[in-house]
Amino acid sequence: MSAVRTATDWGSLAPVLLQSIQETVYMVAVTLVIGGAAGLLIGAVLYATRPGNLFANRVVFGVLNLLINVIRPIPFIIFLTAVGPVTKAVAGTTLGTEAAIVPMTIMAAVVIGRVVEQNLVAVDPGIVEAALAIGAKRFAILFGLVIPEALAPLILGYTFMFIAVVDMSAMAGYIGGGGLGNFAIIYGYQQFNQEATWVTVAIIVVIVQIGQFIGNGLAQRVLRR
Amino acid sequence: MTERDGGPVTVISFDGVSKGFPATRRGSAVSALDDVDLAVERGSIVGVIGYSGAGKSTLVRLVNGLEKPTAGVVEVLGVDVGSASATQLRGLRGRIGMIFQQFNLFTSRTVRGNVAYPLKVAGWKKQDIAPRVAELLDFVGIGDKANSFPRALSGGQKQRVGIARAIAANPELLLADEATSALDPQTTGEVLALLKEINRTLGITIVVITHQISVVHELCDQVIVMDGGRVVDSGDTYRVFAHPRAALTERFVSAVTQGVPTGETLEALLLGGGTLISADVNEFTSEKAAEVFEKHGVRHTVVFGGVTDIRGRQLGTLTYRVHADEGVLDAVVAELSTRTRAQLLRAPDAPPAQETPARGEEVSS
Numbered sequence: 001m002s003a004v005r006t007a008t009d010w011g012s013l014a015p016v017l018l019q020s021i022q023e024t025v026y027m028v029a030v031t032l033v034i035g036g037a038a039g040l041l042i043g044a045v046l047y048a049t050r051p052g053n054l055f056a057n058r059v060v061f062g063v064l065n066l067l068i069n070v071i072r073p074i075p076f077i078i079f080l081t082a083v084g085p086v087t088k089a090v091a092g093t094t095l096g097t098e099a100a101i102v103p104m105t106i107m108a109a110v111v112i113g114r115v116v117e118q119n120l121v122a123v124d125p126g127i128v129e130a131a132l133a134i135g136a137k138r139f140a141i142l143f144g145l146v147i148p149e150a151l152a153p154l155i156l157g158y159t160f161m162f163i164a165v166v167d168m169s170a171m172a173g174y175i176g177g178g179g180l181g182n183f184a185i186i187y188g189y190q191q192f193n194q195e196a197t198w199v200t201v202a203i204i205v206v207i208v209q210i211g212q213f214i215g216n217g218l219a220q221r222v223l224r225r
Numbered sequence: 226m227t228e229r230d231g232g233p234v235t236v237i238s239f240d241g242v243s244k245g246f247p248a249t250r251r252g253s254a255v256s257a258l259d260d261v262d263l264a265v266e267r268g269s270i271v272g273v274i275g276y277s278g279a280g281k282s283t284l285v286r287l288v289n290g291l292e293k294p295t296a297g298v299v300e301v302l303g304v305d306v307g308s309a310s311a312t313q314l315r316g317l318r319g320r321i322g323m324i325f326q327q328f329n330l331f332t333s334r335t336v337r338g339n340v341a342y343p344l345k346v347a348g349w350k351k352q353d354i355a356p357r358v359a360e361l362l363d364f365v366g367i368g369d370k371a372n373s374f375p376r377a378l379s380g381g382q383k384q385r386v387g388i389a390r391a392i393a394a395n396p397e398l399l400l401a402d403e404a405t406s407a408l409d410p411q412t413t414g415e416v417l418a419l420l421k422e423i424n425r426t427l428g429i430t431i432v433v434i435t436h437q438i439s440v441v442h443e444l445c446d447q448v449i450v451m452d453g454g455r456v457v458d459s460g461d462t463y464r465v466f467a468h469p470r471a472a473l474t475e476r477f478v479s480a481v482t483q484g485v486p487t488g489e490t491l492e493a494l495l496l497g498g499g500t501l502i503s504a505d506v507n508e509f510t511s512e513k514a515a516e517v518f519e520k521h522g523v524r525h526t527v528v529f530g531g532v533t534d535i536r537g538r539q540l541g542t543l544t545y546r547v548h549a550d551e552g553v554l555d556a557v558v559a560e561l562s563t564r565t566r567a568q569l570l571r572a573p574d575a576p577p578a579q580e581t582p583a584r585g586e587e588v589s590s
Contacts, residue, residue, distance in 0.1 A: 124332075126327050127331055130330075133323040134323075135314075135317075135346055136342075140346075145331055145333075149333045
């Protein structure tokens with residue numbers, strides 16, 4: 001790598017990098033917990049209100065479905081600034097790690113909602129019919145049977161979303177969200193320091209691999225039943 | 226309505242029941258049931274038979290209120306399904322067990338978890354559930370599978386779990402929707418035997434939905450034949466089999482008992498010489514048929530057909546080869562015809578050219 005002339009001063013950069021890793025993990029974790037829970041709810045509502053399903057409701061399904069179809073295709077980098085007013089109202093600012101979490105959580109909830117819905121729709125309707133025939137309540141069927149039935153694919157879906165959220169967090173860095181994306185832009189891209197960029201890439205790959213490994217392992221354990 | 230003793234008590238009654246489904250984007254409006262009347266008595270095993278699309282599944286879903294009638298009155302265990310509230314319907318479903326063609330087990334739960342589910346729904350105490358589940362699994366013969374997950378079980382074992390789950394909460398009524406259609410013949414026999422035992426030892430009324438006449442033949446006291454959403458024949462199984470009132474019933478019955486030979490089979494039989502006479506066997510048993518032949522001094526050999534047994538009574542059609550003069554034959558056929566359906570069999574077209582008589586078809590009586 002002799003092309004890279006700039007000798008990186010890791011002595012002063014390392015603490016900044018460490019801070020960035022912490023920020024990324026924090027953003028991703030909060031987004032996954034809040035967005036994941038909201039997404040599960042959105043997905044469950046979408047599934048249950050579908051025509052012919054447990055809580056079939058044309059209006060609720062139609063509105064929610066439309067909302068997701070509108071939000072989901074917006075490129076995240078544009079979405080970040082588009083929801084600025086919401087971010088300001090919730091976090092009090094549009095800059096920094098806390099502010100980045102707001103658009104990340106909204107987008108994650110919407111995408112996870114769709115992922116959850118798709119996995120629930122794949123659950124054998126015969127299971128719902130059997131539970132109805134037994135006389136179970138609809139809420140108990142939805143949360144006690146349908147979601148557990150789809151647990152393995154749901155875990156894989158969430159693992160997939162973990163990676164997507166890491167991706168989002170990097171973009172959040174572009175608008176001052178902090179984290180590894182921010183680090184790569186400031187110390188790598190803007191200072192022509194390819195080494196800093198590659199180190200960031202390596203760390204992100206490691207984070208993603210850890211997440212994928214845990215997700216696959218959990219799904220395997222559930223599937224083995 | 227729940228007295229166990231005393232005279233027959235109607236557990237299911239349909240009075241002029243129709244069920245239509247409105248037109249959707251995918252298809253036009255459908256009339257699944259059309260003016261159906263029926264009554265099921267406590268303790269009986271009733272078969273509902275018909276081809277797919279005959280309305281059988283709709284009928285069973287009306288019984289447990291998964292569907293509501295668009296016309297008429299459905300009364301089940303004293304509950305008017307059409308006007309019952311959601312809570313009343315859940316209560317009713319708790320008194321009705323159901324088993325399915327594809328078993329519909331909860332794959333995320335163990336066998337134990339599946340069987341315990343209706344008990345939890347019915348509000349059983351935890352300490353009562355465990356022994357009840359163990360007892361049920363022993364009853365259906367899979368006591369060693371409590372901790373297995375459904376995917377590790379064979380089809381027959383899955384249906385046993387389905388049956389244990391269906392009868393767990395002591396239902397008064399068991400609905401079996403094509404419960405043996407996904408099983409091989411041997412497993413089907415085992416499951417039917419289990420259902421029979423449930424009916425006999427637990428006194429649970431069973432309604433069996435099927436397209437397999439053999440299931441009705443082996444299991445059911447009463448049968449309801451459905452075609453195009455209507456009941457075309459119904460009553461005591463033997464009566465319906467022996468004296469079908471609908472063309473569809475005859476078609477089903479001929480699958481159990483070989484009827485009168487036709488086509489190439491008939492041509493081959495005719496080549497064997499003599500005269501062919503076929504006679505239905507019902508209350509007019511094969512022994513009685515033999516007596517008629519003997520009375521007229523006619524040597525007779527069974528060459529085609531079959532007789533089956535329905536609760537100790539014969540049913541079937543036999544074709545005999547006889548050698549006798551024209552006059553005697555006429556007298557025999559005339560006498561048989563007064564007691565059952567009998568006929569002389571002749572070649573469908575012109576008499577075939579004489580060739581070597583076909584063998585192999587002959588079965589001496």
